[in-house]
Amino acid sequence: METEKYIYCLENVSDVLENTTSIILPSLEKLALDFGVANVHAICDSIEGFETSLSTLFYEDKNFNDYQIIYLVFNGENNAIEIDEYYYTLEEIAEFFEGKLTNKIIHFANTMRLELEADTAQFFLDVTGAKAISGYKNKTPILSSIIDNHFFALYQDFDDVVILVEELYKKQAILCNSMGFQLYY
Numbered sequence: 001m002e003t004e005k006y007i008y009c010l011e012n013v014s015d016v017l018e019n020t021t022s023i024i025l026p027s028l029e030k031l032a033l034d035f036g037v038a039n040v041h042a043i044c045d046s047i048e049g050f051e052t053s054l055s056t057l058f059y060e061d062k063n064f065n066d067y068q069i070i071y072l073v074f075n076g077e078n079n080a081i082e083i084d085e086y087y088y089t090l091e092e093i094a095e096f097f098e099g100k101l102t103n104k105i106i107h108f109a110n111t112m113r114l115e116l117e118a119d120t121a122q123f124f125l126d127v128t129g130a131k132a133i134s135g136y137k138n139k140t141p142i143l144s145s146i147i148d149n150h151f152f153a154l155y156q157d158f159d160d161v162v163i164l165v166e167e168l169y170k171k172q173a174i175l176c177n178s179m180g181f182q183l184y185y
Contacts, residue, residue, distance in 0.1 A: 005066065020043075025041055105130065107135065115180075150168060
């Protein structure tokens with residue numbers, strides 16, 4: 001019997017000490033209720049918080065191997081995430097994740113546009129050991145959580161990323177095309 005594939009979501013907020021409303025938490029709750037997909041949500045407001053959250057996941061969480069998708073909800077552009085008014089490129093992020101993401105999918109919400117050149121995608125995958133990196137290339141007025149939840153639920157049944165994307169497009173082709181869903185593996 002296959003094990004359940006958990007999702008670890010890290011969301012960037014302006015200040016972790018403020019009572020900030022999460023843009024993604026309601027969607028993660030719906031993911032758990034509607035699709036039965038277990039997930040963990042964390043927030044950060046600085047690069048130190050980003051590194052601490054992920055280091056805790058990598059080194060202290062006994063269920064780390066069960067987290068198959070790392071879901072990053074960060075603003076950004078040009079393949080760079082914004083943390084505390086500074087942009088970190090995917091190359092910089094790859095260096096932080098070096099060798100730590102074996103067989104995991106890194107998925108970006110559409111709050112950051114993802115449109116990689118083949119060599120940049122391959123660099124990220126090679127350095128991190130990730131199975132795939134995915135996200136959206138088009139700027140749209142809606143949050144990608146509608147598609148994200150289907151993507152995460154389908155991954156429970158389909159390990160092969162090619163079949164996974166085919167199944168996602170069968171169910172959500174119009175949204176996938178309009179939002180520019182991308183998966184590099």
